[in-house]
Amino acid sequence: QREARAELTRIEARLAELESSGRSGGDAAELSRVSLADPAREAETRALRSAWNDAYWRSFGWWEHRTVTGQQPRLYDCFNETDAMVSDISSVVSDFIASGKPYAVTDSAALGAEEFKRQNTAVRAAVILSNGAAELDELLAAVADPAADTLAEARHELKSYLLGPDEPTSMEQFNAALHALAAKAEARNAGVAQRAAGQPVVSAGPDPEDSSSGAGNGEQELSDEAAASADPDAVGASGRKPATGEEASRLG
Incomplete structure (x- = not known):
């Protein structure tokens, strides 16, 4: 423990050095504008933070x-580092569900376990603690003996329901959605340009969002926007004048 505390002191001193930009002069705003991330400094910082932990x-x-x-x-x-968690009802509960570990949540309003679970989805796989905390032994038993962990399957199902599948990762799902949105925007821009030039629009296929978002395929909006580029006062088939740039920014 003594060696670990000495190591903490050393690491904290080095991290403090790395937090400075290494340049003198200028205020914080100037430093934030002109400073560039140093890959070597960032790599060392990550390694030190891991060692600190x-x-x-x-x-x-x-x-x-x-x-x-x-x-x-x-x-x-x-x-x-934990084996289990005891919490009141808060966003920390949802965060902890990702770990898959046993957890207990206090029913401080004395709603009763079933009503408490009905009102709070995140506690449906938790040990519900009354104000007397008599149920704490159930949590401790689940930690001490996996065979006594009767809520393990419920936690797995709740994690999937609230947080989605483990694979693909949330970052991979986000990137895929972002790329799909970018492709949709590019196709829309190409369609507008083709209509403005009097060329027929070649559809790349149905909009993958049609079945879920109700947004439509954008054909009418493309037509209206193309017409607007030729005649600012034109009224599209939708019965309304296409929004100007200023109006679109207000609507957005």
């Missing part, structure tokens, strides 16, 4: 209670 947990005995008040360690680092 490891040293932090080693700096305590397993029996010691810890209260986190600063920015470090981070929430998910704490989750990774």
Whole structure:
């Protein structure tokens, strides 16, 4: 523990050095405008933060209670070190569900377990603690013996329901949606340009969002926008004049 605390001191001193930009002069606004990220500095910072987290947990005995008040360690680092969690009803519960570990939530309003679960989706796989906390033994039993963890399957199902599948990752899903949206925007822009030039629009296929968003394929909007480029006062088949740039910005 003593060595770990000494390592924490050393790492914190080095991190403090790295947090400075290495340049003198100028105010914070100037520094934020002209400073560029140094890949080597960023890599060292990441490595030091990982080492700090490891040293932090080693700096305590397993029996010691810890209260986190600063920015470090981070929430998910704490989750990774825990065996279970007791919480009131808050967004932290949804975050912890991603870990798949047992958790308990306090029913401080004394609604009763079934009503509490009905009103709060995130606690449907939790041990519900009454104000007397008599149910705490159920949580401890699940931690001590996986065979006694009767809510394991319910947690897995709730995690999938609330957070989606583990694969593809959320970042991969976000990137796929972003690329699809960009492709849709490019196709729309190409259609507008073709109509403005008097060329027939070649459809690349049905809009994948039609069945879910109700947004339509945009054909009428393309026609209206093409007409507007030729005659600013034209009224499209939709019965309204296409929005000007200023109007579109207000509508957006």
